[in-house]
Amino acid sequence: MTIGCPARVRTFLIGMLAAVLWSAPAAAAPRDDTLVVAFSTALTTVDRLYSIQREGLILSRLTDDGLFFVNPDTLEFEPLAAESYRWLDDTHLNVTLRDGVRFHDGSVLTADDVVYTFRWMLNEDTDTSRGAVIRGWLDSVEKSGPLSVRFNLKMPYPMALRDMAISIPLRKQGTYEDGTGRGQSRPLNGIGPYRVTAFSAGRRIELERFEDYYAGSPKGRPAIGKMVFRVIPDEGTQQAELLSGGIDLMMNVPPDVADNVSALPGVARLEGNDIRIGYLTLDAGGYSDPDSPMTHLKVRQAINHAIDREAITRYLMRGSARAISYACHPRQFGCQADGPRYPHDPEKAKRLLAEAGYPNGFSFKLWAYREKIIAEAIVNDLEAVGLDVDLRFVKLNVFSKVRNDHGMEAFFASYGGGGTPDASASTGVHFTAGSSRNYSGDASLARTVLAAERTIDKAERRRLYRRALNRIAEQAYWVPLFSYSQNFLLNPALSLPVADDGVPRLWQAAWRQ
Numbered sequence: 151m152t153i154g155c156p157a158r159v160r161t162f163l164i165g166m167l168a169a170v171l172w173s174a175p176a177a178a179a180p181r182d183d184t185l186v187v188a189f190s191t192a193l194t195t196v197d198r199l200y201s202i203q204r205e206g207l208i209l210s211r212l213t214d215d216g217l218f219f220v221n222p223d224t225l226e227f228e229p230l231a232a233e234s235y236r237w238l239d240d241t242h243l244n245v246t247l248r249d250g251v252r253f254h255d256g257s258v259l260t261a262d263d264v265v266y267t268f269r270w271m272l273n274e275d276t277d278t279s280r281g282a283v284i285r286g287w288l289d290s291v292e293k294s295g296p297l298s299v300r301f302n303l304k305m306p307y308p309m310a311l312r313d314m315a316i317s318i319p320l321r322k323q324g325t326y327e328d329g330t331g332r333g334q335s336r337p338l339n340g341i342g343p344y345r346v347t348a349f350s351a352g353r354r355i356e357l358e359r360f361e362d363y364y365a366g367s368p369k370g371r372p373a374i375g376k377m378v379f380r381v382i383p384d385e386g387t388q389q390a391e392l393l394s395g396g397i398d399l400m401m402n403v404p405p406d407v408a409d410n411v412s413a414l415p416g417v418a419r420l421e422g423n424d425i426r427i428g429y430l431t432l433d434a435g436g437y438s439d440p441d442s443p444m445t446h447l448k449v450r451q452a453i454n455h456a457i458d459r460e461a462i463t464r465y466l467m468r469g470s471a472r473a474i475s476y477a478c479h480p481r482q483f484g485c486q487a488d489g490p491r492y493p494h495d496p497e498k499a500k501r502l503l504a505e506a507g508y509p510n511g512f513s514f515k516l517w518a519y520r521e522k523i524i525a526e527a528i529v530n531d532l533e534a535v536g537l538d539v540d541l542r543f544v545k546l547n548v549f550s551k552v553r554n555d556h557g558m559e560a561f562f563a564s565y566g567g568g569g570t571p572d573a574s575a576s577t578g579v580h581f582t583a584g585s586s587r588n589y590s591g592d593a594s595l596a597r598t599v600l601a602a603e604r605t606i607d608k609a610e611r612r613r614l615y616r617r618a619l620n621r622i623a624e625q626a627y628w629v630p631l632f633s634y635s636q637n638f639l640l641n642p643a644l645s646l647p648v649a650d651d652g653v654p655r656l657w658q659a660a661w662r663q
Contacts, residue, residue, distance in 0.1 A: 183375035185644065185659055187399045188388045192352035192381045196338045198319045199271070199278045207316070207568055208654055209379065212357060214319030214340040217245055217264070218311050219368065222649040222658070225481075225571040227311040230368060231259065231320060231341060233297075240306040240606050247297040251364045253322050254338075254345040261293045266323040268301070276326070280317040287313075306606045309574055316568040343372045343657050355379040373660035389639075392417060398641040401654060404523075405468040408637040420638040423470045424652030425479045426566035427576065428524065430457075430516075430629035435591025437556035443512050444559050450626035452502035453560075454492035456535040459631045461494070462527050469635030476619045477576050477628050481650065484573035484602070484615035489623030499535040511536035517561040518542070519549040525562050554586035564634065569651030573615045574603055581622065590627040 189205050198210035211219075219230040229235060233248045251259040268291040270276050271284045278284075287307040294300040303310065322339055338346045343363045348356035357377040365371075380397060382388045385404075389411055391397040403411075412419035432453060433444040443449045459473045475492075478485035503511060516532075516539050518525035529539045544552075552558055567575025580587045582603075583596040590596075595618060602614035622628055636652055646659045 183661075184378055185374050185376070185399065185656070186378045186380060186397045187656070188382045188391065188397045188401070189379050190381075190383055190385070190388070190402065192383075193355070194351055196346055196349050196355060198317075199280075199321070202279045204566070204653075205379075208656065209355065210319055211342070211653070211655060212344040212377065212657055213338055213342040213346055215251075215342050215367070215369075216314050216316075216318050216320060217247075218315040220315055220569055220571075220651065220653075221368070222647070222651075222655050225569075225649075225651055227315050228368065230315070233366075235311075238300075241303040243301040243303070243310065244294060245299050245301065246295075247299070248364060248366055249297060250366075251341055252362045253341050254360055255322070256362065257322060259320065259341055260323075261295065261297055261299050263320060263323045264299045265291050265293050266325075267318065267321045268299075270321065270326060271318060280313070283317070284313060305604050307604060308606050308611065309570075309572065309578075309603065312570055312572065316570065343367070343369055344377060353381055369655075369657050372657045377656065392639055392641075395641075398644055399646070400639040401636075403637040403639050405466070405635070405637060408639060411639055416642065418640050418642040418644075420636070420640065420646060420648050421469050422636040422648030422652075423481070423650040424566070424634035424636050425481060425569055425571065425575070425650070426564050426634040426652050427474060427479050428467075428521070428562070428564045428631040428634065429477065430528070430560055430562050430631065431558075431580070431587070431589050432627060432629070433556075433559045433589045434625065434627050435589050437589055437591070438559050442559050443506070443508060443514070446506045447625060448502040448506035449508065451492065452499040452506070452535065453532065453537075454626050454629050455495045455502065456499040456537070457528055457531045457629055457631070458494040459629075462524060463632040466524055466527060467632050467635060469637060470633075471635040472633050474630045474633055475623070477580070477622045477630055478573040478615075478619065479576075479633055482571050482573045482575060483608075484612050485619070486612065487616055487619035487623060489620035491623070492626070492629075494531075496531075496535050503536065511538060513538040513540065514559045515540045515542050517544065517549060517552065517558045518563070519544055519546045520564065521562075528562060556586070556589065558589075566634075566652055569649075569653040571651060573619070574599075577615065577618055577622075578603055581618065581627075590622075590625070592621070592625065592627070595621050595625075595627075 191205050193205055195201050198206055198214055215231045217232040218227050221228050231251050232245045235245045237243055271278055271281050287304055289304045290302045292300050320341055343360055344357040345360045347358050359372050359375050388400050392400055408419055411417055432450045433442055436442050436445045463471050463473045476487045522543050525541055529541050532539050565576055577599045581590055581595055581599050598614055598618045602611050605611050636648060643662050645662050649655055
């Protein structure tokens with residue numbers, strides 16, 4: 151693996167930026183108690199029921215609460231707007247709400263609001279972003295008391311609390327009565343610690359602390375009074391804004407940028423773990439082409455051996471990133487396997503290609519939409535064993551359409567699962583029957599993954615995940631690459647804890663005294 155020119159060019163540009171801005175004033179002290187954050191990607195809605203973007207998740211954890219949340223210290227699913235819960239049996243869950251939880255319009259949360267929210271999700275005509283997932287396991291929901299709700303599941307589903315925590319913020323009864331879903335004319339009426347005061351699609355979102363946020367919330371009372379999210383797609387512009395005091399926080403910063411910019415005056419750096427993983431999917435099922443070389447096991451094994459994931463992780467990802475051997479993050483529940491591993495071995499890769507009938511290699515397209523320098527390093531490794539790789543680096547919307555149409559022989563992507571600390575985050579999305587991301591064509595594997603998702607018993611779930619992960623490794627359906635490392639650049643006056651799942655909890659931010 152060779153680190154290519156883009157890294158050197160980026161370092162040169164940062165040096166030029168530093169020369170221009172060295173004399174600029176350091177990041178300003180907190181302006182009117184307002185934290186200004188850069189978003190690289192625009193949000194078309196502030197309603198989490200209609201967004202699957204990472205930025206939407208970060209925002210929703212400020213403006214919304216669900217019944218449950220992911221504890222940033224333990225990564226366990228715990229009550230949030232719920233006061234308590236009890237499984238009546240494997241398919242019936244009773245949830246008791248906290249008393250006195252208020253929406254941003256001042257009204258009090260009731261069981262009727264919770265029933266309304268979940269029935270909206272169950273309605274196929276509402277077109278919510280995660281409705282299909284919820285309908286897969288939830289049969290019905292009913293009010294069981296003024297502050298209690300009963301959920302009737304279709305089957306045992308251990309990730310019910312996860313879905314409630316990550317995908318379903320609570321809505322006031324009648325919120326969508328005008329028949330629209332994500333309409334921008336409607337102000338967001340959440341129950342989170344901040345409320346939306348202004349939203350300009352694709353440009354800017356403004357929040358202020360909700361003073362009537364419920365005292366019993368595990369999130370506690372936020373320290374910062376106001377937040378502003380500015381959409382700044384260009385990384386260089388974000389750096390300039392940080393150095394001049396125009397923003398206080400950059401997220402998802404590449405390691406080389408973090409190295410250079412954090413050495414400048416008025417900038418601090420934070421690093422941390424991330425449950426997000428990078429991987430290659432190979433079209434073993436022959437969806438893009440029944441005659442694709444990717445349908446041959448030895449070809450897929452060769453590609454696994456060709457890529458030097460250790461070098462890519464060490465020199466490009468860096469920080470707390472680690473090379474991984476299986477299709478999950480090692481910190482996730484159920485991510486234990488003993489299937490084959492594929493150490494970097496170019497000569498073995500060449501032998502396997504020859505045994506598969508491709509002694510002179512073959513040509514194919516590798517699709518990617520993020521971390522171009524990583525994609526280019528992967529291409530270099532594959533070309534080193536005789537493969538002719540055409541890198542198709544495209545925007546996410548183009549990538550998603552072609553991937554969802556099963557039109558790719560191979561693609562490089564990443565998955566974080568909203569910080570889900572469970573192996574289902576990757577196996578469930580990528581290897582279940584009917585999933586647009588499942589390129590394996592392996593019905594037996596899909597049944598194993600489904601069985602793991604529908605089993606309450608933890609020991610049995612571990613056994614099923616081990617079987618699934620071993621099967622994925624044996625058949626080389628994926629090339630597991632690395633876990634991610636978080637990098638933040640920020641105003642030194644800002645304090646921000648870094649959670650291990652990679653999802654910032656900005657309600658924990660505070661100004662240093």
